[in-house]
Amino acid sequence: MKEEIIIAGFGGQGVLSMGKILAYSGIMQDQEVTWMPSYGPEMRGGTANVTVVISDKRISSPIVNAYDTAIILNQQSLNKFEPMVKPGGLLIYDPNGITRHPVRKDITIYSIEAVEEAAKLGNAKAYNMIVLGAFLKLKQIVKMENVIKGLKKSIPERHHHLIPMNEQAIEVGMGAAKEIHQV
Amino acid sequence: MTEKVLKKGNEVIALGAIHCGCDGYFGYPITPQSEIMETLMEEKPWETTGMVVLQAESEIASINMVHGGACCGKKVMTSSSSPGMSLMCEGLSYLAGSELPCVLVNVVRGGPGLGTIQPSQGDYFQAVKGGGHGDYRVIVLAPFSAQEMYDFVWLGFDLAFKYRTPVLILTDGMIGQMMEKVELRPQKPRLSDQEVAELYGSWATTGKPTTRQENIITSLALEARVHEALNQKLQAKYRVIEESEVRFETLQCEDADYILVAYGSMARICESAVELARSQGIKLGLLRPITLFPFPVKEIERMIPQLKGIMSVELSTGQMVEDIRLAVSGKVPVTFYGRLGGVIPTPQEVLDAFKTNYMK
Numbered sequence: 001m002k003e004e005i006i007i008a009g010f011g012g013q014g015v016l017s018m019g020k021i022l023a024y025s026g027i028m029q030d031q032e033v034t035w036m037p038s039y040g041p042e043m044r045g046g047t048a049n050v051t052v053v054i055s056d057k058r059i060s061s062p063i064v065n066a067y068d069t070a071i072i073l074n075q076q077s078l079n080k081f082e083p084m085v086k087p088g089g090l091l092i093y094d095p096n097g098i099t100r101h102p103v104r105k106d107i108t109i110y111s112i113e114a115v116e117e118a119a120k121l122g123n124a125k126a127y128n129m130i131v132l133g134a135f136l137k138l139k140q141i142v143k144m145e146n147v148i149k150g151l152k153k154s155i156p157e158r159h160h161h162l163i164p165m166n167e168q169a170i171e172v173g174m175g176a177a178k179e180i181h182q183v
Numbered sequence: 184m185t186e187k188v189l190k191k192g193n194e195v196i197a198l199g200a201i202h203c204g205c206d207g208y209f210g211y212p213i214t215p216q217s218e219i220m221e222t223l224m225e226e227k228p229w230e231t232t233g234m235v236v237l238q239a240e241s242e243i244a245s246i247n248m249v250h251g252g253a254c255c256g257k258k259v260m261t262s263s264s265s266p267g268m269s270l271m272c273e274g275l276s277y278l279a280g281s282e283l284p285c286v287l288v289n290v291v292r293g294g295p296g297l298g299t300i301q302p303s304q305g306d307y308f309q310a311v312k313g314g315g316h317g318d319y320r321v322i323v324l325a326p327f328s329a330q331e332m333y334d335f336v337w338l339g340f341d342l343a344f345k346y347r348t349p350v351l352i353l354t355d356g357m358i359g360q361m362m363e364k365v366e367l368r369p370q371k372p373r374l375s376d377q378e379v380a381e382l383y384g385s386w387a388t389t390g391k392p393t394t395r396q397e398n399i400i401t402s403l404a405l406e407a408r409v410h411e412a413l414n415q416k417l418q419a420k421y422r423v424i425e426e427s428e429v430r431f432e433t434l435q436c437e438d439a440d441y442i443l444v445a446y447g448s449m450a451r452i453c454e455s456a457v458e459l460a461r462s463q464g465i466k467l468g469l470l471r472p473i474t475l476f477p478f479p480v481k482e483i484e485r486m487i488p489q490l491k492g493i494m495s496v497e498l499s500t501g502q503m504v505e506d507i508r509l510a511v512s513g514k515v516p517v518t519f520y521g522r523l524g525g526v527i528p529t530p531q532e533v534l535d536a537f538k539t540n541y542m543k
Contacts, residue, residue, distance in 0.1 A: 020362065024189050027364050033189065035362035060454035062361055065531040153189070 001031075001056050003141050004064045006081050008049035009073025009094075014128030017154065018071075019050035021132065024150030025142040026054040034062035047076050054141060071135055073114075078102060088183055092134055102180070109180040110138060117176050118169075126169035133173020144170075185366045192332040193359040195367075196262065196288055196352070197222035199336030200234070204371040205286075206257040207235040209248035213264045214300045215356035216290035220262070232373050242267040246274030246287075253283035254400050256379040256387030258340050262288035264356075265306050266297060268314070275349060276315025279417070280402025282386075284343035286336060287321075288352045290359040293524055301525020302356035302448060307502035310353045311476045318414055320421050322350045322428065323475040325446040329363035331473075337368070342428065346420055347386070353475060355498065357448040357527060430473035431482055435461060439468030441541060442486065444507055445496040446472050448527070453496050455530035460537070467537065475503070483510040492516045492541050496533055498523070516541075 005022070009015045016037055023033040036051045051067075053059050066086045072078045072093040078100070085091050087106045095101065096115040112134040118127045136147065147170065151163055190198070196219050200208060210220050220238060228234035239245040245261045252259030263271060268289045278285060289310065293303035310323045322342050324335045332354065339350040374382070380389040384398075391397045404410035432450075435457055436442060445453040450471040460467035470486070472479050483493075493515055495504035501519045508517050520536035522528050528536075 020189065023362060027187060027189055033362075033364055035189070036357070037360055060458060061452045061456075061530050062357075062363075063452060063527050063529055064455075065529045 001054075001141065002059075003054045003068050003139065004066075005052045005054075005069045005071065005135075006049060006067045006084070007052065007071040007073075008047065008077030008081055011048040013048070013073050014125075015048045015073065016050050018128040018132050019052045021147065021150050021154045022135075022142065023052050023054070024153045025146045026150075028146035028149040028153070029142060031056060032059050034059050036062040047074065049077065049081075069135065069139060071131060073131065075099065090138060092131070092138065092177065094131065105181065106183060107181075108183050110134065110177045111180055112173060112177050114173065114176075117172050121169060121172060123165065123169070126165065126172075129166045129169035130173035130176065133170035133175075134177035136170065137174040137177055185368060187364055187366055189362050190329060190365050191218055191360055191362050192326070192329045192354065193218035193290065194222045195329055195333035195365050196336055196359075197226065198367060199333040200260060201226055201228045201232060202368055202370050203337045203340055204232065204258060204373040205234055205260060205336075205340070206373055207237070207248075207252045207259040208261065209235075209237050209239050209245040209252075209259070210261050210263065211239055211242045211245050211267060213267045215292055215302070215359055216262050216264045216288065218359070219288065219290075232370070234373065242270040243274065246271040246278075249285050249287075250274060250278055250281070250283065253278065253285045254281075254388045256383035256389055258284075258286075258344075258373075260286040260288070260336075260340075262290065264290045264292045264300075265294050265303070266292075268306065268309065272309070272315040274315075275321065276313075276317050276319060277402050278349045279315070279319035279321060280317060280413075281400050282347040282417070283349065283400070284340070284347050285349050286339040286343055286352065287349060288354065291353065291355040299525055300356065302358075302498060302527065303523070303525070304355060304447065304449065304498040305500075305502070305523075306353065307475065307497070307499060310351050311478070311506070319417060320424075320476050322346070322348060322424060322477075324350065324352050324430075325473060325475050326352065326354050326358060327447050327450045327471065328358070329361065329365045332358060333365050333367070344383075346424060348420065348424075353447070355448050356525070425477040428474060429477045429479050429481070431479040432471045432473060433482075434469040434471070436468035436470060436486065438466055439486075440466040440490065441492045441494070441537070442468040442470050442490060443494050443496050443533070443537065444470045444472070444483075444503065446475060446503065449496050449498060452528060452530055452533055456533035456537070459530055459534050465542075472503075478506050478510070480506075480510040483507065487511065487514050490515045492518065494518045494520055494537050494540055496528075496536075497521045498527070
């Protein structure tokens with residue numbers, strides 16, 4: 001198993017921490033992982049993205065030619081990364097604020113209304129966990145118990161009381177992913 | 184018991200320092216390596232191992248604090264990124280000239296000048312050929328994973344004290360910022376003052392016992408013959424290092440017609456490029472120098488008869504390629520592919536460049 005994932009959106013949407021939780025989940029089930037962020041001025045309010053690779057074997061390049069999955073949270077990222085999804089791959093996006101929707105017919109596309117779902121939960125900070133839930137529903141590469149373990153490792157102990165809330169948000173996301181196009 | 188964590192390369196430089204029993208870190212913040220000092224400040228090792236962590240007023244102050252600590256036989260280190268490293272080069276020359284052990288980390292960004300904060304390998308010449316003034320070398324280690332970032336702090340101090348020389352860990356923003364699984368080692372206790380005096384009392388300024396003359400540490404030698412002898416001693420040490428400390432890794436080189444040579448972050452990209460080439464039936468291999476000084480000259484010489492060509496892949500305009508050409512001495516074509524400004528080529532782009540150079 002080898003899964004190459006790009007998560008891209010605005011700084012502040014929790015793109016990097018979503019990637020970190022995913023990567024830690026991989027470690028919890030003894031897989032190899034790399035987490036390669038964009039860094040620098042673009043993180044401060046601009047676009048942020050992270051490439052996560054989870055594999056059963058040693059990972060050579062943390063930078064890849066094309067992605068198995070693209071998780072897209074704003075228009076710029078959709079424009080940039082839609083063409084880089086492997087044929088037959090998966091694209092998950094939040095349609096909030098998107099005016100030009102994905103058009104490819106050779107990849108599977110799902111939407112996740114995470115802004116709306118987070119508002120329903122009354123917790124804007126649950127946003128990235130809702131998106132993560134949608135991904136975990138569609139690509140069962142890491143087990144839920146390992147995601148929870150990954151969460152515990154990723155967030156400081158003083159915030160561990162928030163883990164049930166995060167778990168709930170992941171479950172909401174699992175139920176809210178909508179199929180747009182299936183290959 | 185080892186612990187597996189998901190950490191950035193920069194973060195595990197800091198953890199490696201604490202765990203290997205480092206006595207002091209002196210630094211000044213600069214992107215993309217600030218997580219090193221940030222992690223040290225978060226870990227507060229002064230409360231556990233007693234390690235000193237100090238933000239100096241500048242890079243020049245940092246390197247001279249390292250000089251002071253090293254004179255006392257302490258395990259001391261600093262880190263910076265390219266422009267800061269340039270400021271440290273005077274101090275580095277003094278450390279080498281005074282035969283002092285220490286570890287430096289350069290998380291390279293693009294230059295010249297203020298350049299960019301994105302990853303680069305443009306400081307190869309500075310690291311390998313000197314940087315500061317005078318005839319000196321430092322051992323240069325080039326990690327290509329977060330695990331090696333951690334391990335090379337341990338290795339760096341071992342080599343620094345074995346040869347009484349500065350050791351430079353040359354890495355870049357990509358390896359520094361990337362998170363990977365890292366196996367941490369158990370805490371090694373710091374040496375006590377008594378242990379330092381026993382181990383390094385022959386040269387370090389650990390206090391003068393009545394049984395010997397005072398130790399004088401200096402790089403000053405105004406007398407011609409004394410100065411020549413000092414340099415000959417340094418050069419003899421560098422020849423021993425060249426004989427004994429070359430480290431490299433090869434991938435699919437046994438039957439290779441062509442090889443890529445790449446270090447650090449670019450070696451990771453090239454590993455995938457080699458896998459891609461092999462899937463297309465191209466007999467391509469990878470030589471990854473782990474020590475840049477000493478450079479794996481003999482390994483390149485050994486491979487020459489089987490090779491039709493070599494391509495150096497660097498995040499620079501072509502620096503290591505000069506050392507490859509020296510080793511090859513005109514016997515095999517040597518070409519170069521490099522990108523700048525933080526543009527990290529994909530494995531496909533590396534393979535395309537290779538095909539353009541050799542498969543036409």
